[in-house]
Amino acid sequence: MSLLSETVVAVRPACQRAVEEADARQARLTKPPGAMGQLEDLGAQLAGIARTCPPPVPSRPAVAVFAGDHGVHAQGVTPWPQEVTAQMVANFAAGGAVVNALARQVGASVTVVDVGVAADLPDAPNLWHRKVARGTRDLAEGPAMTREQAQQALETGIAVAGELVDGGADLLVTGDMGIANTTASAALIAALTRSEPAEVTGRGTGIDDATLQRKTAVVERALNRLDRSEPLTVLAEVGGFEHAALAGFLLGSAARRVPVVLDGVIAVSAALVASALCPDAADYWVAGHVSVEPGARAALDHLGMEPLLDLHLRLGEGSGAVLAVPLVQSAARLLSEVATFDSAGVSGA
Numbered sequence: 385m386s387l388l389s390e391t392v393v394a395v396r397p398a399c400q401r402a403v404e405e406a407d408a409r410q411a412r413l414t415k416p417p418g419a420m421g422q423l424e425d426l427g428a429q430l431a432g433i434a435r436t437c438p439p440p441v442p443s444r445p446a447v448a449v450f451a452g453d454h455g456v457h458a459q460g461v462t463p464w465p466q467e468v469t470a471q472m473v474a475n476f477a478a479g480g481a482v483v484n485a486l487a488r489q490v491g492a493s494v495t496v497v498d499v500g501v502a503a504d505l506p507d508a509p510n511l512w513h514r515k516v517a518r519g520t521r522d523l524a525e526g527p528a529m530t531r532e533q534a535q536q537a538l539e540t541g542i543a544v545a546g547e548l549v550d551g552g553a554d555l556l557v558t559g560d561m562g563i564a565n566t567t568a569s570a571a572l573i574a575a576l577t578r579s580e581p582a583e584v585t586g587r588g589t590g591i592d593d594a595t596l597q598r599k600t601a602v603v604e605r606a607l608n609r610l611d612r613s614e615p616l617t618v619l620a621e622v623g624g625f626e627h628a629a630l631a632g633f634l635l636g637s638a639a640r641r642v643p644v645v646l647d648g649v650i651a652v653s654a655a656l657v658a659s660a661l662c663p664d665a666a667d668y669w670v671a672g673h674v675s676v677e678p679g680a681r682a683a684l685d686h687l688g689m690e691p692l693l694d695l696h697l698r699l700g701e702g703s704g705a706v707l708a709v710p711l712v713q714s715a716a717r718l719l720s721e722v723a724t725f726d727s728a729g730v731s732g733a
């Protein structure tokens with residue numbers, strides 16, 4: 385059996401009994417019922433993932449930034465030159481990017497994984513060389529990846545999740561880097577949520593009206609030739625190496641029963657692929673934030689997920705997800721540390 389199939393069959397739904405125990409405990413904590421809003425649902429989700437209530441407070445968050453290049457760059461869908469992908473990978477490895485600063489703030493490690501950057505990359509301790517190919521082919525012209533390449537990248541993401549968990553991580557965080565990857569994300573989202581390309585294609589790193597029109601037309605063209613019957617085909621046809629690796633990362637986290645915080649539009653487009661491959665895996669995912677890229681909201685709605693933050697971010701790298709890490713930790717901490725009405729001698733309503 386392939387690593388992908390093994391991983392999919394290893395995923396178990398979260399424990400409903402622990403979720404119910406958490407809900408019952410939330411009602412006894414010294415606060416009006418429901419007063420901690422979305423953090424109460426998150427606490428219950430973490431209990432379900434840990435299969436016990438109260439759940440442990442995650443203390444070793446680990447970000448994986450998956451990087452790849454995109455043949456669709458040739459269509460003029462982004463103002464940035466392709467070499468920025470490799471240059472930013474070097475910046476992540478040196479600790480100088482936004483995600484590095486935010487990760488230091490919350491005590492998270494940052495690992496950069498080259499799954500498909502066009503250029504050769506130097507060696508660095510936190511840069512993992514897992515290149516499947518030097519960028520995808522142009523999704524406007526034909527399949528971006530072969531099915532074999534898509535599966536290899538998926539399995540790379542599964543393996544990375546496993547290695548980080550084996551290294552002690554107890555909360556995984558998604559990150560991405562890839563100039564032009566919001567075009568592939570829009571195509572995945574349009575295909576998998578059956579939305580109109582114009583509704584889910586956005587301005588990415590910041591494009592003018594003419595470029596947005598061209599980008600939307602590229603997504604429309606790709607969708608017109610797409611066979612949507614199989615998620616792996618959709619991924620290979622219009623996805624990127626980082627999307628495939630992220631989808632694998634999300635499946636791998638679920639198989640290892642470790643919660644994972646999703647970042648922006650690239651992560652949620654990968655989550656659509658992963659949930660189509662394995663619906664139960666979604667029990668392990670937390671939406672860290674909602675990106676301003678319009679496809680992000682469409683994907684989250686399709687997944688039935690409510691984001692923790694809405695800070696109008698559109699960076700990627702894992703930035704919005706890292707910012708949500710303290711909220712995830714807080715949700716678990718409330719269940720273990722807040723006194724009950726009984727224990728504190730506080731009267732009920």
Ligand SMILES: O=C(O)c1ccc[n+]([C@@H]2O[C@H](COP(=O)([O-])O)[C@@H](O)[C@H]2O)c1
Nearest residue numbers: 462562564566588589648649675699700
């Ligand atoms: O995370 C997001 O929602 C997000 C929104 C817009 C842009 N990005 C980042 O910007 C790059 C892709 O933007 P673009 O315009 O080149 O498609 C890529 O490196 C992403 O990490 C990320």
Ligand SMILES: Cc1cc2nc[nH]c2cc1C
Nearest residue numbers: 464468561589699700701
């Ligand atoms: C500078 C820069 C940093 C990024 N981080 C994630 N995507 C990015 C795109 C650009 C262009």
